[in-house]
Amino acid sequence: MTETSRFSYRDLFSESAPKDPPRAAAVVRAKYDFAVAYPDPDSLPLDDLVDSLGSALAEEGRGLAVYPHQQGYPPLRDYVASKLGRDREMRVGVDDIILADGSSQPLHMVMESLLDPGDVVLTEEFVYVGTLTMLRRFRADIRGVECDEAGLLPDALEAAVTRAKGEGKRPKFIYTIPTFQNPLGWTMTLERREALVEIAQRHDVAVLEDDCYVDLRYDGEPVPAIHSLDDTGRVMYVGSFSKTIAPGMRLGYLTGARELLETARAVKSGGGVNQFATLAVHRYAASGKLDEHIDEAVGILRKKRDAMLAALGESFGGAAKWSRPAGGLYVWLEMPGEADLVGAREAAFEADVGYSAGNSFAPDGVSGGNMARLCFGYNTPEEIHEGVGRLADVFSREGVLGA
Amino acid sequence: MTETSRFSYRDLFSESAPKDPPRAAAVVRAKYDFAVAYPDPDSLPLDDLVDSLGSALAEEGRGLAVYPHQQGYPPLRDYVASKLGRDREMRVGVDDIILADGSSQPLHMVMESLLDPGDVVLTEEFVYVGTLTMLRRFRADIRGVECDEAGLLPDALEAAVTRAKGEGKRPKFIYTIPTFQNPLGWTMTLERREALVEIAQRHDVAVLEDDCYVDLRYDGEPVPAIHSLDDTGRVMYVGSFSKTIAPGMRLGYLTGARELLETARAVKSGGGVNQFATLAVHRYAASGKLDEHIDEAVGILRKKRDAMLAALGESFGGAAKWSRPAGGLYVWLEMPGEADLVGAREAAFEADVGYSAGNSFAPDGVSGGNMARLCFGYNTPEEIHEGVGRLADVFSREGVLGA
The missing domain is CATH 3.40.640.10 (Type I PLP-dependent aspartate aminotransferase-like (Major domain))
Structure with missing residues (x-):
């Protein structure tokens, strides 16, 4: 080798090092962001x-x-x-x-x-x-x-x-x-x-x-x-x-x-x-302020959960099943078995709606393609209503809903 | 086993897990603490x-x-x-x-x-x-x-x-x-x-x-x-x-x-x-405040380094060698080969002086027993003078200095 040739780490990595490390996740977010789990950003106790x-x-x-x-x-x-x-x-x-x-x-x-x-x-x-x-x-x-x-x-x-x-x-x-x-x-x-x-x-x-x-x-x-x-x-x-x-x-x-x-x-x-x-x-x-803050946040998030459940009822009633969580940040949406929610993500993103397809959460990486996780923590109840409506529209257009 | 017997993790640990994990370091500190590397605590830009x-x-x-x-x-x-x-x-x-x-x-x-x-x-x-x-x-x-x-x-x-x-x-x-x-x-x-x-x-x-x-x-x-x-x-x-x-x-x-x-x-x-x-x-x-702060901290730490070098000259002159660092936080003290600075730590600690013996820094864990690292970041110049004086007294009593 010449002294200025590029150094290669390829042979240097340890046995336990990930062979094909993922790239840093690109931080692109939809306006109606049901994809990632955030708490309510407007009530942070800054x-x-x-x-x-x-x-x-x-x-x-x-x-x-x-x-x-x-x-x-x-x-x-x-x-x-x-x-x-x-x-x-x-x-x-x-x-x-x-x-x-x-x-x-x-x-x-x-x-x-x-x-x-x-x-x-x-x-x-x-x-x-x-x-x-x-x-x-x-x-x-x-x-x-x-x-x-x-x-x-x-x-x-x-x-x-x-x-x-x-x-x-x-x-x-x-x-x-x-x-x-x-x-x-x-x-x-x-x-x-x-x-x-x-x-x-x-x-x-x-x-x-x-x-x-x-x-x-x-x-x-x-x-x-x-x-x-x-x-x-x-x-x-x-x-x-x-x-x-x-x-x-x-x-x-x-x-x-x-x-x-x-x-x-x-x-x-x-x-x-x-x-x-x-x-x-x-x-x-x-x-004691944390306890007060949690009480406040719970009140806000409860409304957001309710907004999401109501919007799902309005837009998806009869065409899908979903969980009714007593807490946390997620609703799990299950469409009929043939629905491809992995494929529909791109169209949803173009409509400014983000969600995570079910296969991301599957140990095998494949199951759950007809399912999705919808997080209701980040958007306002009004936005949640709008976002779920848009999602139903996209799913209809893509042949996923009521196909 | 009975259902309430204590669970053992012994057979569960991974190959790479440390076999004999160190206990959490007990946080006991001497007043004249030359042992661990701290910046000046009085000029933190809180x-x-x-x-x-x-x-x-x-x-x-x-x-x-x-x-x-x-x-x-x-x-x-x-x-x-x-x-x-x-x-x-x-x-x-x-x-x-x-x-x-x-x-x-x-x-x-x-x-x-x-x-x-x-x-x-x-x-x-x-x-x-x-x-x-x-x-x-x-x-x-x-x-x-x-x-x-x-x-x-x-x-x-x-x-x-x-x-x-x-x-x-x-x-x-x-x-x-x-x-x-x-x-x-x-x-x-x-x-x-x-x-x-x-x-x-x-x-x-x-x-x-x-x-x-x-x-x-x-x-x-x-x-x-x-x-x-x-x-x-x-x-x-x-x-x-x-x-x-x-x-x-x-x-x-x-x-x-x-x-x-x-x-x-x-x-x-x-x-x-x-x-x-x-x-x-x-x-x-x-x-730009960090740069200003570094200038200020450098001025303070320079005085501390000078205090330590002067104190070493006063108390150890002729009986030991030490480094004269142009920066950083440490002076390296080297005593004659037979000096046991590992053994003398306890007596120093009783005199409220802390330091790290050289063997801590040796790849083999053994070499450098006649050496010590003295950090000058934490104490004031007056305390450094007092602490180095005490250290020389302890080393004399222990037969390490001028033995």
């Missing part, structure tokens, strides 16, 4: 966060000069532990929490701690695309398990566990979003949660509970966390401030058995979580 | 950061409701690219930068992208403990290369590369902190940088340049970045706002060839970097 930060820095800003604790700021961990006790019936203490970037980094930490290529992970039959992307990056053998509107079907779960064990591959964990499931919208009932714990205990399998939507409940009573139903330490639990404050805060948390947390902390990249954002969130939350 | 955040959120706070760009906020990337052009003679654009948590996450991203167990990485003979910890976690074969006060010795570097290649293990990269090296304090000369690039090009080896101290120069003229001396794309470059604003901001950056960046982005955990801290830093930096 002034309160700046005020909270100002007082925190006045009190202990010198601490910014010091590297943050590897598990994150103890007072915020203490707040999280109390909140999980109060809201989720979980008994965890300040040392049982690791703060990290959103819920995404905690999931990454668990996967990096536990997964080797080919390891079996069981999930709901459609599941959060971020989880799928990470599971694929760690080359897990991802197996979707059938659900109904009460959550994972115990018989199907047991069959999947038994089959994997029969292949000599005890599942590394069962991943579930039991509350306001993303993308399906249902909430797993207490009975189903108990059945899941019983199966996990009997088969000695771990569980990863992703509870990042739980604070956004519009109807009905809370269902206890799966973590609270198990006393063996097999349930790992992830939560986040992304949906209650803002995704841009990048603050979430992981709890679970100490044995797991020690390894998860060791594989966490980036050191202790952002102390600047942490101080703002801690003062904001500990003052 | 009010300016809060103001910058307030105006940024007033202008585009709704954007917090959206997930940040995977490479980070484009205007801050643009600022970083311009700064690297202005200060480091580097030609990089907005798409060549990935913002991440401190400099620690960029290092992690590079290592996760490139390292398999047993891969050879060459470093300076003593080097940043965070890098060593990560390299060990990825089970690299870490080989220290001899240095003098002008940096890595070209002959020693060439010999190390040749030896590794002779074993069939082309080094994955050469890791260097060429400016105000941590812990050694020297700055690699331009001639040595050119020699390093020439060797890397001739042997077709990549380079990872960690330049996180470069803004803290107290004397002399800047030396161009190694990245600026290579036109083949083999130099990866990491920088940070931790030393110029605050470690608690957790903001740093990675640049390098696109091929490398695409993989590094794919292995980054936690999504796009914290947008809340990013907005504050961007407005603060783009307004």
Whole structure:
């Protein structure tokens, strides 16, 4: 080679590096953006966060000069532990929490701690695309398990566990979003949660509970966390401030058995979580303002959900089925089997409507092409009405609706 | 097993998980804290950061409701690219930068992208403990290369590369902190940088340049970045706002060839970097206030360095050698070969003085027991004088000084 020829990294990448890394997602958004999960942008508590930060820095800003604790700021961990006790019936203490970037980094930490290529992970039959992307990056053998509107079907779960064990591959964990499931919208009932714990205990399998939507409940009573139903330490639990404050805060948390947390902390990249954002969130939350904000946000989001359900009734009544979520940010739309909602996305985008086709959430990447996830968090109720109407028009034109 | 027996993760951990994860570092600090690298805590620009955040959120706070760009906020990337052009003679654009948590996450991203167990990485003979910890976690074969006060010795570097290649293990990269090296304090000369690039090009080896101290120069003229001396794309470059604003901001950056960046982005955990801290830093930096702050901090830190050098002359003159850094945060103290500075740490801590023994920075974990890194960033000049005096007293009592 000559000295100035271009260097090639091709032979340098590690075995575990993704072979064909995805390009950075192009940030193109439709006006009627039902595609990605945002909280309501008009009720973000921006002034309160700046005020909270100002007082925190006045009190202990010198601490910014010091590297943050590897598990994150103890007072915020203490707040999280109390909140999980109060809201989720979980008994965890300040040392049982690791703060990290959103819920995404905690999931990454668990996967990096536990997964080797080919390891079996069981999930709901459609599941959060971020989880799928990470599971694929760690080359897990991802197996979707059938659900109904009460959550994972115990018989199907047991069959999947038994089959994997029969292949000599005890599942590394069962991943579930039991509350306001993303993308399906249902909430797993207490009975189903108990059945899941019983199966996990009997088969000695771990569980990863992703509870990042739980604070956004519009109807009905809370269902206890799966973590609270198990006393063996097999349930790992992830939560986040992304949906209650803002995704841009990048603050979430992981709890679970100490044995797991020690390894998860060791594989966490980036050191202790952002102390600047942490101080703002801690003062904001500990003052009680976060609870008030959640109440307000729930009122706003409930109206948006209702607007979407009403608009679907108006425009899709009889021609499709959809979920009626008691909380969270998503409605799951199911069209007749032959409908191609993957193909219709482009035409929808031209009509300024964005959505995610069902196959994005499928472990096999293919199933669910006649389904779509519609997020109602970002647009106003009026916009939601307009957007759903436009979607129906596009689907009619494309031969998807009433074909 | 009974249903309530404790779950064990032991058989669940992945091959790559650390076998014996370190406990969370106990945060016990001496009053005279020369152990860990902090910037000056009294000149943190707290009010300016809060103001910058307030105006940024007033202008585009709704954007917090959206997930940040995977490479980070484009205007801050643009600022970083311009700064690297202005200060480091580097030609990089907005798409060549990935913002991440401190400099620690960029290092992690590079290592996760490139390292398999047993891969050879060459470093300076003593080097940043965070890098060593990560390299060990990825089970690299870490080989220290001899240095003098002008940096890595070209002959020693060439010999190390040749030896590794002779074993069939082309080094994955050469890791260097060429400016105000941590812990050694020297700055690699331009001639040595050119020699390093020439060797890397001739042997077709990549380079990872960690330049996180470069803004803290107290004397002399800047030396161009190694990245600026290579036109083949083999130099990866990491920088940070931790030393110029605050470690608690957790903001740093990675640049390098696109091929490398695409993989590094794919292995980054936690999504796009914290947008809340990013907005504050961007407005603060783009307004010119960061440059003013660096000027002020450099003035303060220069006095601290001078205080430490003077105190060492007073208390250690003739009995030890130490570096005279033109910037950065560290003085490297070298006592006679038989001195046990590992053993003396406890007695020093009882006298309320903290330091890091040299072996922490050694690839083999053993060499350098007669050496120590003294950070002068945190304490006032008066405290530095007192602390160094106490250290000399302790070393005398322990038989380390003038034994």
